[in-house]
Each structure stands twice: as C-alpha cells, then as structure tokens.
Amino acid sequence: MRRILLALLLVPLLxxxxxxxxxxxxxxxxxxxxxxxxxxxxxxETPESAGTFGQQGGLKQQKSDLPAVMYSSKTVAHLNGKTVRLGGYPVPLESDAEGRSTLFFLVPYPGACIHVPPPPPNQIVLVRYPQGILLEDIYAPLWVEGPLQVETVSNDLADAAYALKASSVRVVEEADL
Structure with missing residues (x-):
C-alpha cells in the first residue's frame, strides 16, 4: 500500500x-x-571560407555531387508528436517588434548557414516560439523543448523535415555541460 501511495505522489513530479x-x-x-x-x-573550402560570397548562401544544398544522405528528408515516425529537448544553433528567420526571434531554424552545428554542405533536411528543425528569444549571439547553443512534428518546411533558405512549437527556449549555460 505504501508503494502505491508513493507512486501516486510521484506522478505529478514526473x-x-x-x-x-x-x-x-x-x-x-x-x-x-x-x-x-x-x-x-x-x-x-567554399567561396564563403575564402571571404568571397559569389554563390547563393543559406542552408539549401548547393552541390549536386554529394551522397544522397546529404539531401535526405526521411524522418523517424515515432518522434511525431513526442516532446523533445534538442540542443542546437539558431538560424533566425523572423523576429517580433522587440527584436526577439520567434521563428528560426535549429541546426546541429554553428555556422550552418555559411558552411557547405549544410545539414540535410532531416537535421534541420523549424522552431516556432511566439514568446521569442533575444539572440545576442547565433553561435551560442540553445536548448529547445516542445512537441516535435514531422512537417516538411521549405523556403528560400532551407528545407526542413521537422518543426517544433517550442514551450521553452534558452541559451545553454556552463552548468548544463
């Protein structure tokens, strides 16, 4: 009986x-x-790394000779609707009147918008965060939490295979590491 009561008390905490x-x-x-x-x-080695920007930048794949996995939009179905905590780097898309980012891509490594090759679509997550976060440094990693959705998103900058409506976004702190 004690175990049942203890379990019932722990449910709200969990x-x-x-x-x-x-x-x-x-x-x-x-x-x-x-x-x-x-x-x-x-x-x-790209024009961007040499200091010239003759080619279109962004997260979209530019080269056509990369292995197919670098263009993959294949997703993992059991993650659809699952609440996740994902660490990554922002690529800002939209901000509110106070300058807080409310829509951004989250990518697994910093500088993805200027490196070639960028991540494949199944490694890019569109984050919707209506409260917004002030991004003082796009090279500072973020923790993003919320339900992940399998959702194809395509714009001029990137193709993403996932989207997430964030319940929480914060900069990773030293104590997190």
Whole structure:
C-alpha cells in the first residue's frame, strides 16, 4: 500500500520533469545514420571560407555531387508528436517588434548557414516560439523543448523535415555541460 501511495505522489513530479535530451542522429532513420557513417570526408573550402560570397548562401544544398544522405528528408515516425529537448544553433528567420526571434531554424552545428554542405533536411528543425528569444549571439547553443512534428518546411533558405512549437527556449549555460 505504501508503494502505491508513493507512486501516486510521484506522478505529478514526473509529469513536470524535463524531457530527455534528443540526439540529432535520432532524427535520422537508421539507414541514413549508416550512410552518413560510410560517407567520405567532405571539403569545406567554399567561396564563403575564402571571404568571397559569389554563390547563393543559406542552408539549401548547393552541390549536386554529394551522397544522397546529404539531401535526405526521411524522418523517424515515432518522434511525431513526442516532446523533445534538442540542443542546437539558431538560424533566425523572423523576429517580433522587440527584436526577439520567434521563428528560426535549429541546426546541429554553428555556422550552418555559411558552411557547405549544410545539414540535410532531416537535421534541420523549424522552431516556432511566439514568446521569442533575444539572440545576442547565433553561435551560442540553445536548448529547445516542445512537441516535435514531422512537417516538411521549405523556403528560400532551407528545407526542413521537422518543426517544433517550442514551450521553452534558452541559451545553454556552463552548468548544463
């Protein structure tokens, strides 16, 4: 009887616990993970790295000779609707009147909007955060929490295979590491 009472008392506490951290590779089906592991080294030498910006920038894939996994929009169905905690870097898209980012892409590594190749669509998450967050440094990593949706999003900047309506967004702090 004590165990039942203790379990009933813990249920509200567990309901408010932070979601488990989701690794970016969990957003890829296993066959994409294996293809990524088998992929040859990719050069990051681009006009952007040389200081010239003759090509269109952004997160969209520019080269057509990359392995198919670098264009993959394949998703993991059981993640649809699951509340996740995902760490990543913002690529701002929209902000409110106070300058807080309310819509941004979250990507697994910093500077993804200027590096080639950018992440594949199943490694880009569109984050909707109506409260907004002031992004003082886009190279500062963020924790984003909320329900993840399998949703294809395409604009001039990127193609994403997931979207998330964030319940919480905050900068990663030293104590988190």
């Amino acid at each position: 309901a408010h616990a932070e979601p488990r951290e989701t690794d970016w590779l969990e957003l890829m089906p296993r066959e994409d993970q294996l293809a990524l592991e088998a992929m040859p080294e990719i050069s990051h």
